[in-house]
Amino acid sequence: MKLSARARDIQESPIRKLAAVAQKTKSRGVGVYHLNIGQPDIPTPEAFYDNIRDSFERVLSYGPSDGIAELKEAMISYFRNYGISLSKENIVITTGGSEAISFAFNAIADPGDEIIVPEPFYTNYNGFATLAGVQIIPVTTQPENGYHLANISEIESKITPRTRGILINSPNNPTGTVFTESEIQQLAELAKRRNLFLLADEVYKEFTYDGETHYSLLQLKEMEDRVIVMDSISKRYSSCGARVGAVLCRNLDVMQGVMKFAQARLCPPTLEQIGAIGAYRLPMTYFDDIILEYQKRRDLLYDILIASGEILLQKPKGAFYVMARLPVTDSDHFARWLLEEFQIDNETVMVSPGAGFYSTPGAGKQEVRIAYVLDTTKLSKACGILVEALRAYNR
Amino acid sequence: MKLSARARDIQESPIRKLAAVAQKTKSRGVGVYHLNIGQPDIPTPEAFYDNIRDSFERVLSYGPSDGIAELKEAMISYFRNYGISLSKENIVITTGGSEAISFAFNAIADPGDEIIVPEPFYTNYNGFATLAGVQIIPVTTQPENGYHLANISEIESKITPRTRGILINSPNNPTGTVFTESEIQQLAELAKRRNLFLLADEVYKEFTYDGETHYSLLQLKEMEDRVIVMDSISKRYSSCGARVGAVLCRNLDVMQGVMKFAQARLCPPTLEQIGAIGAYRLPMTYFDDIILEYQKRRDLLYDILIASGEILLQKPKGAFYVMARLPVTDSDHFARWLLEEFQIDNETVMVSPGAGFYSTPGAGKQEVRIAYVLDTTKLSKACGILVEALRAYNR
Numbered sequence: 170m171k172l173s174a175r176a177r178d179i180q181e182s183p184i185r186k187l188a189a190v191a192q193k194t195k196s197r198g199v200g201v202y203h204l205n206i207g208q209p210d211i212p213t214p215e216a217f218y219d220n221i222r223d224s225f226e227r228v229l230s231y232g233p234s235d236g237i238a239e240l241k242e243a244m245i246s247y248f249r250n251y252g253i254s255l256s257k258e259n260i261v262i263t264t265g266g267s268e269a270i271s272f273a274f275n276a277i278a279d280p281g282d283e284i285i286v287p288e289p290f291y292t293n294y295n296g297f298a299t300l301a302g303v304q305i306i307p308v309t310t311q312p313e314n315g316y317h318l319a320n321i322s323e324i325e326s327k328i329t330p331r332t333r334g335i336l337i338n339s340p341n342n343p344t345g346t347v348f349t350e351s352e353i354q355q356l357a358e359l360a361k362r363r364n365l366f367l368l369a370d371e372v373y374k375e376f377t378y379d380g381e382t383h384y385s386l387l388q389l390k391e392m393e394d395r396v397i398v399m400d401s402i403s404k405r406y407s408s409c410g411a412r413v414g415a416v417l418c419r420n421l422d423v424m425q426g427v428m429k430f431a432q433a434r435l436c437p438p439t440l441e442q443i444g445a446i447g448a449y450r451l452p453m454t455y456f457d458d459i460i461l462e463y464q465k466r467r468d469l470l471y472d473i474l475i476a477s478g479e480i481l482l483q484k485p486k487g488a489f490y491v492m493a494r495l496p497v498t499d500s501d502h503f504a505r506w507l508l509e510e511f512q513i514d515n516e517t518v519m520v521s522p523g524a525g526f527y528s529t530p531g532a533g534k535q536e537v538r539i540a541y542v543l544d545t546t547k548l549s550k551a552c553g554i555l556v557e558a559l560r561a562y563n564r
Numbered sequence: 565m566k567l568s569a570r571a572r573d574i575q576e577s578p579i580r581k582l583a584a585v586a587q588k589t590k591s592r593g594v595g596v597y598h599l600n601i602g603q604p605d606i607p608t609p610e611a612f613y614d615n616i617r618d619s620f621e622r623v624l625s626y627g628p629s630d631g632i633a634e635l636k637e638a639m640i641s642y643f644r645n646y647g648i649s650l651s652k653e654n655i656v657i658t659t660g661g662s663e664a665i666s667f668a669f670n671a672i673a674d675p676g677d678e679i680i681v682p683e684p685f686y687t688n689y690n691g692f693a694t695l696a697g698v699q700i701i702p703v704t705t706q707p708e709n710g711y712h713l714a715n716i717s718e719i720e721s722k723i724t725p726r727t728r729g730i731l732i733n734s735p736n737n738p739t740g741t742v743f744t745e746s747e748i749q750q751l752a753e754l755a756k757r758r759n760l761f762l763l764a765d766e767v768y769k770e771f772t773y774d775g776e777t778h779y780s781l782l783q784l785k786e787m788e789d790r791v792i793v794m795d796s797i798s799k800r801y802s803s804c805g806a807r808v809g810a811v812l813c814r815n816l817d818v819m820q821g822v823m824k825f826a827q828a829r830l831c832p833p834t835l836e837q838i839g840a841i842g843a844y845r846l847p848m849t850y851f852d853d854i855i856l857e858y859q860k861r862r863d864l865l866y867d868i869l870i871a872s873g874e875i876l877l878q879k880p881k882g883a884f885y886v887m888a889r890l891p892v893t894d895s896d897h898f899a900r901w902l903l904e905e906f907q908i909d910n911e912t913v914m915v916s917p918g919a920g921f922y923s924t925p926g927a928g929k930q931e932v933r934i935a936y937v938l939d940t941t942k943l944s945k946a947c948g949i950l951v952e953a954l955r956a957y958n959r
Contacts, residue, residue, distance in 0.1 A: 296828025
């Protein structure tokens with residue numbers, strides 16, 4: 170039986186594809202530090218679970234396709250803390266940030282249309298693009314300048330008659346880069362001039378360090394018609410398994426399209442939406458300790474890797490990832506080798522090979538993505554193992 | 565800003581589009597009996613909630629992309645009760661039956677490909693087909709013979725080089741028809757001879773009456789390569805808001821494609837999967853009273869509508885819907901009129917206009933779908949109002 174082209178062509182998750190190898194490593198009795206996946210270890214807030222516990226309905230019925238109204242209200246209050254004003258019709262709750270990406274792509278692009286994305290980028294954009302038949306057109310950014318947009322004209326040079334939008338992700342996964350207000354204003358000017366949508370994945374909004382703040386596309390003036398933001402509670406409230414996200418947009422035509430997509434799949438999961446209401450009602454001070462904790466981890470990671478003298482990385486300003494260029498020619502091989510052949514005191518580390526975060530063939534082969542979602546003791550050990558492993562690998 | 569063609573073209577849910585009208589009716593203080601939506605009133609099993617309550621983890625982490633292993637095991641035991649043998653690799657847990665439909669369409673068809681579906685059909689197939697760029701090719705069935713497949717050659721006549729599969733839904737939404745083993749064997753023979761996939765939406769599996777049993781595509785011999793079943797707990801365990809479904813298929817190439825789609829969206833919602841484990845572990849006797857209750861409602865509904873002498877309907881054998889042909893020329897107008905202009909003792913009823921369940925233009929304009937998901941007292945009142953309304957409407 171012939172499968173569809175998209176079933177054949179859609180990439181396997183480069184973050185998850187080494188999972189089977191790691192499983193074997195563990196079954197040999199070797200411990201694995203997971204630097205490869207963005208699964209925070211921060212406890213899910215009690216307020217999330219409390220709200221669910223108090224809300225078991227006699228019948229777990231379909232909810233509204235665009236999400237529970239109280240959740241939208243709680244989100245509106247949360248965004249007000251950032252000076253961002255939204256109304257309920259600007260929000261469609263989705264099943265995770267994943268569905269928000271899918272809805273946004275489908276709302277603005279048809280098969281064969283193009284969306285420009287600075288690379289390296291969150292690898293799952295590829296999957297949703299393949300499913301939607303949309304082409305991702307990469308603009309490569311460089312570790313030497315912290316993966317910022319070197320010049321906007323390079324992006325402009327990629328625009329074709331099929332281009333429908335530009336997508337950024339800030340704070341960035343996998344680089345940790347936080348795009349500056351000036352960069353975003355330049356993108357906005359370009360999007361306006363060339364009549365494109367401007368999309369942002371802002372799920373790491375909270376996680377910025379050294380006093381850096383995140384500039385949201387939702388703060389842009391006179392861009393209401395073309396800005397679409399994809400959001401999620403997964404990282405914000407350490408609830409990746411909940412699958413609660415949102416499309417945020419002030420263009421009501423876009424939202425009408427998104428609403429019809431939402432109706433087709435009936436509704437997002439109810440219990441986790443109820444949990445999300447509890448989480449969104451937490452005061453903003455909830456994030457203070459968490460941000461400090463991540464900043465501490467980032468500093469630790471950065472200091473150990475830089476001290477090795479062999480790894481190129483910029484100190485990331487946000488999210489909880491860093492792309493690091495290693496002195497290896499094929500980081501995929503290195504990542505497998507770590508799991509299959511290396512250990513110190515019966516422990517090793519798992520990293521995500523960089524190539525999966527690029528769509529330009531051959532790019533990222535020296536890089537790996539490292540997530541700092543372990544406590545400082547574990548992270549310190551894991552980084553030490555990584556540095557030792559590099560030396561052993563290159564001998 | 566130009567939206568995508570699919571955002572413009574995707575249909576609004578015909579089941580949900582009258583919701584705003586009903587809202588106005590209620591705000592005038594008029595009660596509305598909802599015969600329009602398949603939201604069961606059966607309590608969600610305690611076992612579902614108990615399992616969740618006992619499983620609040622410190623961190624609500626990403627689960628496996630193909631679903632929690634214990635849930636697959638519980639499903640395998642459940643299917644064994646029907647003599648259906650599945651292994652874990654034959655199951656990918658999805659976010660509701662909705663996502664199962666989407667994954668199945670995307671796995672077998674590319675934009676421009678065709679899937680043949682007997683109509684009337686579950687209206688949301690249209691939405692997923694539009695999103696996937698797939699054409700639904702309807703084969704019209706008739707109320708006069710209980711919406712069964714009149715002859716297989718009509719289906720065969722619709723096969724083109726772009727046809728990738730035939731999709732059935734049994735027990736059927738919206739007709740309540742249960743396809744016979746003989747019908748399904750004929751479809752299987754056709755699918756084999758013309759090298760097509762055979763898909764079934766079997767989410768109403770339990771709900772068959774008068775001793776009728778459901779014949780599953782998973783029982784077919786020598787069809788393992790081409791059978792794909794879409795499943796859900798929404799109706800089975802009265803948990804529509806949970807969003808837990810599954811793709812069931814023994815073709816491991818198909819499952820590899822589905823698994824990659826699943827990886828792109830990371831995982832299905834965790835808490836409801838844990839609830840589903842509890843539900844699936846219930847003994848099969850759990851369904852006995854529920855089936856009797858639905859059968860009682862069906863009989864009541866059928867008797868009242870037939871006694872009116874003006875409504876054409878067959879006694880449905882399964883699910884909890886019936887398509888009824890009314891003595892009206894435009895059931896959409898009638899459904900609105902019910903909400904806007906009719907009432908008895910300050911109450912009216914809401915039904916789903918039939919045209920939304922057909923993709924042939926003009927078909928179904930005399931029909932409405934009625935769901936019997938109200939208790940017998942309410943259902944009796946609602947049916948009485950409907951019969952009176954028809955008389956008033958035609959005066």
